[in-house]
Amino acid sequence: MQHISRRQALLGLGALTLAVAGCGEDEAPKKAADVSANKAGAMANYGVNQQFKATEPISFDVLYNNHPFYPDKSDWLFWQELTKRTNVTLKPVEVPLSDYDKKRGLLVGSGQAPLIIPKTYHPAEEAFVSSGAILPVSDYFDLMPNFKDKVAKWKMEAELDTLRQADGRIYLLPGLHEEVWVDYSLAVRTDILEKHKLAVPKTWDELYEVLKALKKEYPDLYPMTDRFGVPTPGGNLFKLVAQAYGAKGGWEYQHATFDSTAGKFVYTGAMPQxxxxxxxxxxxxxEKLLDPESFTQQDEQAKQKFNSGKSFVISANAQSIVNDYRPTLTKLVPGAKVAKIPVLMGPVGDYKIGTRLENGVMISKKALENKNFVAMMQFIDWLWYSDQGEEFAKWGVEGTTYTKDASGTYKIAKDIDFVGLNPGAPKHLQKDFGFSNGVFAYGGTTKLLNSTFSEEEVAFQxxxxxxxxxxxxxPHPFNDEEREQATLWETPLKDYVxxxxxxxxLGERDLSEWDAYVKELEGKNMTSYISLVNSAYERFKKDHG
Incomplete structure (x- = not known):
């Protein structure tokens, strides 16, 4: 696979230069708005890894994804300490996790959204670009020294390019990881493997052999059942298996995949892979090795089967091992052992497939009218992108929620638990203090990422x-007209795939009908859709790359 050349504009040539670089030959240069009158509360000499503190008390509304595991509390230490350190008070506009995407869309579309809109996964921001409801944040990268520093230091220009729209601008501030972080894989009952003298599989073919051996030993059971199938059928499992063959499936499914040999995009759901x-x-x-209910059952059903010993392999991430499987499994099945194994490999080989970009922050267009706009961008840069802000959001207050030794190793306070670091402790880092909150704590150095991991998870990483x-x-961003047309085609195509x-x-349709299926996709505008994608790709490459 290949990617276009990287533009260095965002690394220090200034917002105006960046905006000009984002224009095609026939377009007028896009200029960043003049924000010289909107510096109230801003620091005059704010820089990399410098503590941001507004020069006067200010406050901003923030859309808040309210997680049921740790619902918002107004007395959290997070809120209090954040104000103490930055002179900024965040006022959360709470939206339930289950309704977040829909509510966010309604608020942004109606112009009622808070100024700061976190927890947005690309390409969700694209729906709001043409209306002008959100800011082209790349125009204001110069106000964010920590963001720019990490992009330059970690050579993330190519990843940022994937966020650019047809005008060359970026409308979402993504979380930045130093390295690709792989969390989801498979959990296996290692005690069962040991009992039957089976090696931990390293490839999907080896898993097949392991499942066959277990089926022989336990003919009345499905050796593997799975979860994460609702609302996306086969969410994690399809993703992992597709990756092994060089395709995209499940959670990761996208209509287009770049074929580096052909130098163009092809339709994912019709690829040989x-x-x-x-x-x-x-x-x-x-062969009854995989439970056919895996793709549609609720997580609780899948967990119940696995934790009661009725299956031996299931999808997992680091937290599910600690929270969902091990505690219940070891109670119900004495002597049971479970481990998350490295992602199984397939024909593409030993690749680590993922992205260094995380969900990110959109900024409402109303922010440009706010006298504290520059201070707000500095604040966002500190909280989401500085080393100190990321450490604070994740771990909290040193001496209260954690300690750190001379080597930089973190240790959670004795009376606090988080992801099984201190089981049985009376308090919880997320529930009682508001830290390691998914709205604010993501991205950062690999060392910070690994700091809450158990030894077994570090070994996995x-x-x-x-x-x-x-x-x-x-990148292959659509212009407004193309986006409108693509939207009409994408939903029926995705639903049919x-x-x-x-x-x-499930065997309800034989794979001998593959060619007929591809023709059916052509009947749903697959070819026209991919032509649109490749036209957008060629235009963007010509204009910007």
């Missing part, structure tokens, strides 16, 4: 970090 994923999974289901990162795909994927995997 996508078919290979289906063939593999259909084989597991047909060491294996994954030794693998080669998958190349970044080139999802529907037929399940039918193929």
């Amino acid at each position: 996508y078919k290979q994923m289906l063939e593999y999974l259909a084989k597991l289901v047909k 060491d294996v994954m970090n030794a693998r080669k990162p998958w190349p970044v795909e080139p 999802t529907q037929q994927t399940l039918k193929f995997v």
